[in-house]
Amino acid sequence: MDLSRRTLLAGATAAGAITALPAAAKAPLAGTQAAGFYRFKHGDFEVTTINDGFFVRPLAGFVKNAMDEDVKAAVDAARLPGNGVFIPFTTVVVNTGAKLVLIDCGNGDSGAPTSGKWMANFKAAGFDPKDVDTVIISHFHGDHINGLRLKDGSAVFPNAEVMVPAAEWAFWMDDARMNSVPEANRGGFMAARRVFAPMAKDVKQYDAGKEVVSGINAVAAPGHTPGHNVFMVASGNKKLMCLADTTNNPHLFARNPEWQAVFDMDGAMASDTRKKLLDMAAAEKAQVHMYHAPFPATGFIEKAGAGYRFEQAIWSSAL
Amino acid sequence: MDLSRRTLLAGATAAGAITALPAAAKAPLAGTQAAGFYRFKHGDFEVTTINDGFFVRPLAGFVKNAMDEDVKAAVDAARLPGNGVFIPFTTVVVNTGAKLVLIDCGNGDSGAPTSGKWMANFKAAGFDPKDVDTVIISHFHGDHINGLRLKDGSAVFPNAEVMVPAAEWAFWMDDARMNSVPEANRGGFMAARRVFAPMAKDVKQYDAGKEVVSGINAVAAPGHTPGHNVFMVASGNKKLMCLADTTNNPHLFARNPEWQAVFDMDGAMASDTRKKLLDMAAAEKAQVHMYHAPFPATGFIEKAGAGYRFEQAIWSSAL
Numbered sequence: 001m002d003l004s005r006r007t008l009l010a011g012a013t014a015a016g017a018i019t020a021l022p023a024a025a026k027a028p029l030a031g032t033q034a035a036g037f038y039r040f041k042h043g044d045f046e047v048t049t050i051n052d053g054f055f056v057r058p059l060a061g062f063v064k065n066a067m068d069e070d071v072k073a074a075v076d077a078a079r080l081p082g083n084g085v086f087i088p089f090t091t092v093v094v095n096t097g098a099k100l101v102l103i104d105c106g107n108g109d110s111g112a113p114t115s116g117k118w119m120a121n122f123k124a125a126g127f128d129p130k131d132v133d134t135v136i137i138s139h140f141h142g143d144h145i146n147g148l149r150l151k152d153g154s155a156v157f158p159n160a161e162v163m164v165p166a167a168e169w170a171f172w173m174d175d176a177r178m179n180s181v182p183e184a185n186r187g188g189f190m191a192a193r194r195v196f197a198p199m200a201k202d203v204k205q206y207d208a209g210k211e212v213v214s215g216i217n218a219v220a221a222p223g224h225t226p227g228h229n230v231f232m233v234a235s236g237n238k239k240l241m242c243l244a245d246t247t248n249n250p251h252l253f254a255r256n257p258e259w260q261a262v263f264d265m266d267g268a269m270a271s272d273t274r275k276k277l278l279d280m281a282a283a284e285k286a287q288v289h290m291y292h293a294p295f296p297a298t299g300f301i302e303k304a305g306a307g308y309r310f311e312q313a314i315w316s317s318a319l
Numbered sequence: 320m321d322l323s324r325r326t327l328l329a330g331a332t333a334a335g336a337i338t339a340l341p342a343a344a345k346a347p348l349a350g351t352q353a354a355g356f357y358r359f360k361h362g363d364f365e366v367t368t369i370n371d372g373f374f375v376r377p378l379a380g381f382v383k384n385a386m387d388e389d390v391k392a393a394v395d396a397a398r399l400p401g402n403g404v405f406i407p408f409t410t411v412v413v414n415t416g417a418k419l420v421l422i423d424c425g426n427g428d429s430g431a432p433t434s435g436k437w438m439a440n441f442k443a444a445g446f447d448p449k450d451v452d453t454v455i456i457s458h459f460h461g462d463h464i465n466g467l468r469l470k471d472g473s474a475v476f477p478n479a480e481v482m483v484p485a486a487e488w489a490f491w492m493d494d495a496r497m498n499s500v501p502e503a504n505r506g507g508f509m510a511a512r513r514v515f516a517p518m519a520k521d522v523k524q525y526d527a528g529k530e531v532v533s534g535i536n537a538v539a540a541p542g543h544t545p546g547h548n549v550f551m552v553a554s555g556n557k558k559l560m561c562l563a564d565t566t567n568n569p570h571l572f573a574r575n576p577e578w579q580a581v582f583d584m585d586g587a588m589a590s591d592t593r594k595k596l597l598d599m600a601a602a603e604k605a606q607v608h609m610y611h612a613p614f615p616a617t618g619f620i621e622k623a624g625a626g627y628r629f630e631q632a633i634w635s636s637a638l
Contacts (some may be wrong), residue, residue, distance in 0.1 A: 053637075
């Protein structure tokens with residue numbers, strides 16, 4: 001047995017190599033990934049996560065209270081793709097047996113060119129947007145709400161009841177607040193109006209701490225935005241914590257829960273909320289979903305050093 | 320903000336809950352997983368891992384030199400599905416640009432009822448069995464070779480050159496050795512004959528330490544079987560170590576590299592080989608494929624305590 005590094009990695013010498021028959025590959029390089037959905041049983045519910053591609057954000061300045069070199073080290077340690085911070089998007093579909101429920105809905109056609117994969121993956125998972133009964137929104141950032149309405153103004157889920165956090169609605173739909181900020185900073189306010197204004201009378205506002213759909217409870221998780229909510233999805237003895245943007249990519253922000261991303265409107269509060277929720281997920285051994293975790297974006301939280309490690313759920317061909 | 324555990328996990332009270340409109344879900348539970356293939360660029364090559372389902376092996380006695388309760392603890396810590404040891408099967412397809420190459424080929428129609436997913440996933444990945452140029456076999460266990468030939472005797476890859484380890488051929492195809500063991504123990508010998516006898520004159524035997532296809536080098540990794548080989552797949556500056564059965568499920572055997580599975584014919588030698596290869600993977604930061612790792616069955620090895628941790632590769636919608 002010769003397992004020296006030289007033998008293994010330097011490549012065999014040409015002498016003695018078996019000569020392969022000359023043949024052109026009959027299959028060209030495919031260049032495409034598998035459909036980005038992942039399904040699992042959750043008590044009597046069936047949960048499917050749906051990927052909407054990703055965005056690579058320049059690393060410089062992304063974490064407000066960390067050195068770029070430390071952020072780079074975390075990116076490298078996690079082997080994240082791309083030259084910057086890899087921020088994937090993955091939403092949750094809950095089929096309760098009585099209702100087909102979305103929690104957030106991706107970028108629609110308003111995101112980065114590397115996003116916008118949601119509808120193809122949703123359909124690959126066997127779903128039809130006409131069949132969606134309820135869309136629950138965690139908060140009003142564009143990557144969570146733009147999938148509700150295409151740029152041409154059309155509603156993507158024509159038969160769905162849309163439920164939004166009352167606190168989020170109060171913040172973003174307040175004209176006085178919008179007009180009080182510099183025009184350059186009104187993007188979030190304008191985006192919320194683009195999506196919600198045409199359906200304003202039909203949007204249902206929910207309060208944190210309430211059951212929004214049977215089996216799905218909303219919990220206030222402020223900091224990322226003022227009205228950011230997370231969701232406890234319970235069926236049988238199973239608990240799934242849908243943590244929305246409690247962390248951005250957990251390879252950075254679960255590992256370093258005190259880090260504050262530029263997207264966290266109140267960074268200190270976001271960090272406090274994060275630590276409480278991740279502590280709970282670890283203690284309860286609850287399955288979690290994290291919107292910006294690498295697909296399939298669901299797994300478990302374990303304490304690791306001064307932070308937490310996100311462990312992806314095991315994939316199985318059987319549910 | 321109320322993030323007490325009671326509020327989060329006990330569920331909201333009915334009082335004050337928003338009453339959802341009564342509606343039957345329009346989409347029935349799907350019950351099916353996404354296609355089990357995962358693709359990545361590897362220098363100029365394109366690599367696709369293909370899942371063939373799984374087998375749940377009773378836990379009792381599975382590890383020859385560990386207590387069942389310790390094995391159970393490792394299974395539980397990894398949250399493996401099933402009541403026993405979850406053993407998934409995932410093969411590797413390498414498109415070198417010149418050749419379409421398989422490394423092992425799954426159970427075909429000869430495996431457990433929870434296996435046999437390979438061909439559907441292979442086709443979902445855009446491949447046609449007629450286009451396979453070369454099949455490289457790591458060793459002669461049924462879950463690696465049965466996919467070459469269906470139970471009805473038909474060859475699955477009619478145009479493929481089949482390359483097998485010379486040492487493995489010498490061991491399993493030796494009639495005198497087969498006849499020297501009790502009839503009840505001849506299954507492995509018979510399985511090799513079922514698959515290879517009809518094509519014996521066309522099978523190419525390769526020696527460990529040689530390049531078997533341009534860019535793919537075979538390395539002897541004995542212990543699991545006498546002629547077990549692993550493969551170094553190199554293109555550009557990328558190195559992929561296809562480790563075949565160097566470990567069974569790495570959540571058990573990378574974490575505990577001294578453990579000896581019942582499938583390891585020489586357990587002590589298998590453990591020695593394992594430690595050398597995992598040490599190298601960690602030191603070189605090389606990407607690895609592990610045949611019995613949970614899908615997508617490719618990632619990286621990090622030293623962790625007295626063993627190693629298998630970290631899955633990050634999934635991306637873009638290659």
